[in-house]
Amino acid sequence: QVQLVESGGGLVQAGGSLTLSCAASGNIFSINAWNWYRQAPGQQRELVAGVTSDGNTNYTDSVKGRFTISIKNAKNTVYLQMNPMNPEDTAVYYCNADVTGWADHEITRKYYWGQGTQVTVSS
Numbered sequence: 001q002v003q004l005v006e007s008g009g010g011l012v013q014a015g016g017s018l019t020l021s022c023a024a025s026g027n028i029f030s031i032n033a034w035n036w037y038r039q040a041p042g043q044q045r046e047l048v049a050g051v052t053s054d055g056n057t058n059y060t061d062s063v064k065g066r067f068t069i070s071i072k073n074a075k076n077t078v079y080l081q082m083n084p085m086n087p088e089d090t091a092v093y094y095c096n097a098d099v100t101g102w103a104d105h106e107i108t109r110k111y112y113w114g115q116g117t118q119v120t121v122s123s
Contacts, residue, residue, distance in 0.1 A: 002026035002099050002112045009093060009117030016121075017083035022095030022114050024076040029107070032098040034071060034078040038091035038119075045094070049080060062088070085121045092116040 008020040039045040049069040
């Protein structure tokens with residue numbers, strides 16, 4: 001199986017910055033794509049940013065120009081740099097990975113989720 005572990009959340013003032021990271025471990029052949037999602041209280045989970053293994057990125061409109069998603073393939077890790085931040089960015093952030101791996105002697109391709117990390121931006 002595959003595990004995703006996130007880190008880097010916390011409290012920051014408006015205009016400040018945070019960098020989230022998410023590391024994958026387990027039975028991994030390759031990670032085809034990474035995504036960061038977020039979910040604010042009372043709202044649906046939304047896709048914030050995504051990156052494919054060949055480096056193509058996409059962002060939701062509200063974070064374009066402020067957030068940067070990047071990957072370190074050798075370490076099976078994805079980052080989300082957030083700067084500058086505003087109170088509307090307050091949410092639980094989740095990483096998500098499209099992973100080709102193996103289990104029970106078979107090749108698998110599945111999506112996995114991290115446990116989530118709280119990000120709070122004060123005004």
